[in-house]
Amino acid sequence: MVAGAGLFVAFWHLGAQTPHVDEFTYAGAGWQYVHGFLTANLQHPPTAKDLYGVAQLVFGEGVGSARVVAAAASFATGVVLYLWLRRPVGHWGALLAAGWWWTTPRSDSPTWGDVASGAAARIDRLALLEPVMVCFAVAAVAAAWRAVHGVGEGERPGSRWWGGPWRAAAGWWALSGALLALSATSKVSTAVVVLAIAALPALSGRWRTYATGGVVAALSFVVVAAAVYLPVGGLRAVRFMLAFQGAHDLRGHATVLLGQRVQHAPWWANGVRVVEGVGWPTVAVLVVGVVAALVVRPDRLVAVLGIALAALVVFYATTDVALPYYYDA
Template sequence: MFTTRRPQRPTTAPVRPLPRALTAVTALVVLAVGVFVFTWRLGVESSVGDELVYRDAGAQYVDGVFTYNLEHPPLAKYLVGLGHLAFGGTLVADRLPSALLGILTGGVLFAITRRIAGPRAGLLAALLWYVLPLHPGVVEAHVGRQATLEMPLLFFVACALWAAQALLDRATWWRWAWLGVAVGAATATKLTGASVAVVTLALLWRHRATPGRALGGAVLAGSVAVAVFLATYLPFGAEGPDAVRTVVQWQLDHAGRGAVQHVAGVNHAFPPWWSAWWFQAQYLTWAGVVALWGLALLGVVAARRAGLVVATALAGFTLALVASPLKLPQYHDVWMPPLVVGAAVALHRLVTGSSGSRVVATAAGLVLLALAGQQGLNVATTAPADYRLVGAELRRLPAGSVVVSWADTGALQRYAPDLVYIGGTVPDCTAAALVVDTTIADRIPGADAAEWAAQCGASPRGFQRMQVLIPSRAS
């Protein structure tokens, strides 16, 4: 006895494919935008904070010295070190691996989105990735333009989503192994990268008709991930096991003691649950956050089964960010790969839908276009700023002068190394200068530059978000 199956309704209206030549030209234009965004004047922005640490660690690691910055796994620092070694040890050389991974991430997001909604949506995802701002830290530059852990992390997270999207269609042992490699590499970049393993839940649900094979594949992926993570410690030799214990214990201790962040005008050692959205709004604006999230959620719903991996990743990352006691500004950047994929799917479906849906696409698109335009302008006009300019100002002081720092002292020491830097918030008019970075000073209790200037007769000299106060009665 035969049964008939009800034909499935198409999830999208038929769309005439672009001519191959036009598709190729469009892809080249999108790639050119990515190359520009990630590499234009790459060595100009100030090098501060974590970037200085990772540059030093990477340079030491390629020299066989593994004693620095053990609180994070080593993979991204190997990449920074290889850039340092291969391209001459300049700031551009140190940043080049991150920039190249940023460009490649656009290609990975294209591949993911093409599987869900076709090549047009894929190109749109790559373009969104390239043009939308992503600078959650203290430096207003896309994380792909800094030699930090974030860009390698996002690349491996995107690769894990790519592998999972392929597994959603057809589960093979090599695809499970590919997923394990990506998850292991993400974890070997930052321990928080392990959160991308949440996509396994979507795969187990998708392949629930063959639970034994699905569970076996998940075990294979987990085993490969652990092996990849541990393999990154092989260069440490006999010190490898201690280094692994150190990174885990340090992160646990860090979560226990918290980290002071300035959120919505208030300092918090353990910021509120909504902090990740607040950090995101600092560079996307609240209108941009609403537009991006609205499109992404619409996209994963419209994609139905094909959007299961992206939806699971977005939900898992959100749960991790809300539940984590630590809420540093850069943690929320793991949202961007699934957000970009979801938003591209939604925009593609909206513009090929009814006139009403095209109105929605236009409204959201205009918000994102404004953000993209500002990001492009920021890249095009990249110039020495902040710490580099402050360093030039401080180098005018006599060697050995005492400078009070309410800023990134490590960065000041790089740009003006012959001075003595101290802390403290009580006005000290004998100090040669006070340096104020507003993104850091707002987390220091009692740091009042106006009071300092009033007591010491200092007139502040402005450098974008920074000030240098030189007391008139300094001795």
């Protein structure tokens, strides 16, 4: 029933929402990519746009087809949350996390509650970069967690050089690195999530993992990132993207914050976006949940999630650009 509600929220009337201007940019770039024209919108990495291009080959050219990928990524994020969390917090806790993800609002406008406003109540149904980026990032952390905590009872990853437990853990580390590469090559913001992944062995007292699983994950990341970027110019495209984003941050980006037009967003801007986009009731529940987790259950899972959240908060607080949908990460 909960999954059914998630599917309904993700896909119902998917094409009815008024398109966001950036959807045309990303869907159009994806369409060009799959037809061999690889120069569009290189100020952002290509993975999400590649997927949007493939979707348009299957379902037809246009934003609506690209939205199928975004909505599927949003729903898949909830599935990953459930599969990951059901072992450490149990079936009901995992189902609550997935259901919360699937059914709560995430808008880019404070007017989302007014149907006549035309604002999207769920921006992760739109063909933006964030839905794909977030899905791969959550899956990367989940795979790393499995690598550390998913081996046989009484055995530690690395306890055999190429035995069953080590090989299984190495596979999860490789998957984690690949997924993080797919996330960061959708939009570079989630590269900071590597801090949470890197902290996992230390939090579990498994220092040897850095010389085994850590190397596997790093190699996997490099291989996948290279495979994604080579068709669009390799390191030259990476340098262009970093230079463009650096210049973009320096000059800022005009946006409206609390009714005022600003060019350089203050550090607290994304906090305002969260309140406007999800509403005060949702924010209140989130705050209570975070405090309860820190007080009642301050374990390794909370630490990993806290590190990932803190890394993203610091990243977005230190940039001068805070568009209304950035907080979705």
